[in-house]
Amino acid sequence: MALHETIEQTVTGLGYQLVDIERTGGGLLRVTIDQPYLPDAEEQFINAEDCEKVTRQLQFVLEVEGAAYSRLEVSSPGIDRPLRTEADFERFAGELVDITLKAAVGAAVAAGTGISASRKKFRGTLERSAAGWQIVWSEEPAAKPGQKVSKKRIPAPLQALGFTLDEILQARLAPVVDFKGRRPKSAPGTEL
Numbered sequence: 299m300a301l302h303e304t305i306e307q308t309v310t311g312l313g314y315q316l317v318d319i320e321r322t323g324g325g326l327l328r329v330t331i332d333q334p335y336l337p338d339a340e341e342q343f344i345n346a347e348d349c350e351k352v353t354r355q356l357q358f359v360l361e362v363e364g365a366a367y368s369r370l371e372v373s374s375p376g377i378d379r380p381l382r383t384e385a386d387f388e389r390f391a392g393e394l395v396d397i398t399l400k401a402a403v404g405a406a407v408a409a410g411t412g413i414s415a416s417r418k419k420f421r422g423t424l425e426r427s428a429a430g431w432q433i434v435w436s437e438e439p440a441a442k443p444g445q446k447v448s449k450k451r452i453p454a455p456l457q458a459l460g461f462t463l464d465e466i467l468q469a470r471l472a473p474v475v476d477f478k479g480r481r482p483k484s485a486p487g488t489e490l
Contacts, residue, residue: 301365308359317375325368330375335389344374381469394472395424397433399465421472432460
């Protein structure tokens with residue numbers, strides 16, 4: 299059985315979701331886990347006890363399988379969690395994300411939108427669209443702390459870019475640090 303399948307079977311058997319497996323040249327085996335997504339349940343987070351539980355089980359299983367590694371690291375995905383599967387995109391629809399496209403948007407898409415034709419990276423709100431997925435953002439810079447914003451100022455228009463999962467090189471939750479907890483989902487463009 300392949301290493302990836304062994305790890306995935308072990309992690310899911312313990313009731314967690316496998317997010318990522320990374321092997322480094324120095325023999326480090328890094329496994330990232332998360333709580334499974336339940337649409338109507340309150341969101342739960344990975345804690346140290348969860349990582350310890352998975353680490354102990356993986357050490358046993360990997361020893362039995364004869365897997366070669368020098369150090370095992372099990373962790374949570376963190377605040378900049380990678381999005382890889384359709385289920386990940388469904389789970390985090392409405393959240394602020396960073397995406398990197400495999401290829402630049404090109405002149406045909408960029409024409410008349412104000413988007414650079416060579417642009418690959420975007421930050422905005424992830425939304426479901428008729429053709430798949432889209433990211434919605436505003437080019438307006440965020441107000442600095444303490445800065446007064448005129449009520450008469452006209453906000454920059456929202457822009458949207460549609461994409462499929464095949465066009466994505468990398469997608470992650472945008473790291474939002476808020477010491478009062480993650481804020482509820484808001485309307486597109488209001489969090490920038």
